[in-house]
Amino acid sequence: MLFDDVCDRLTRWTPHEQAREAHAATLGLLVEGPAVLSKANEGAHVTASALVVSHDLASVLLCLHGKARKWMQLGGHIEATDATLLAAALREVAEESGLTGVEADPVPIDVDRHRARCGGGEAWHHDVRFAFRAAEGAKPRISDESLDLAWVPAGRLPQPLAAATARLVPLALGRFSG
Numbered sequence: 001m002l003f004d005d006v007c008d009r010l011t012r013w014t015p016h017e018q019a020r021e022a023h024a025a026t027l028g029l030l031v032e033g034p035a036v037l038s039k040a041n042e043g044a045h046v047t048a049s050a051l052v053v054s055h056d057l058a059s060v061l062l063c064l065h066g067k068a069r070k071w072m073q074l075g076g077h078i079e080a081t082d083a084t085l086l087a088a089a090l091r092e093v094a095e096e097s098g099l100t101g102v103e104a105d106p107v108p109i110d111v112d113r114h115r116a117r118c119g120g121g122e123a124w125h126h127d128v129r130f131a132f133r134a135a136e137g138a139k140p141r142i143s144d145e146s147l148d149l150a151w152v153p154a155g156r157l158p159q160p161l162a163a164a165t166a167r168l169v170p171l172a173l174g175r176f177s178g
Contacts (some may be wrong), residue, residue, distance in 0.1 A: 003034040013108050018167055022113040026126040038097040039077040048088035049075020052130040052170040055136040057177055060169055063136035064148035067117055072162035089130045097140035109171040112164045131172035
């Protein structure tokens, strides 16, 4: 079911210009079968993340990742217990921030392909990214995966910032405005 959900969600999604190459590479990776959803697939695997926007759309929630030492959206590896790709992103956000009850847009906003330290080496992460909106007054808490966690103004992102994180902000805000 999980693999079918990932395939269906990504084959029906139309990527924006900056995501076309990564989207095509991810579709190519899916030809290898369900093993590409596991971090045990050492060469490359699919991951899930989400940019969380504040209820008033003024800020975004970013973590200072413990391994990468860069500010980025919340997310990570898919687990065998995740029913869907969206469920994986929801679980990751809850684990890394304590936030639950977010409004989740089920349509991806981005796909990014990048190298990441994973286990004992490096692997290609094909990261499918969603937009979530926090409940009014949401108070996130930092996890042991991050060095810091903060609501930051959408127009003043901190440095160092992970590649492609900045492009998520207008995409996520656009899903919840209007």
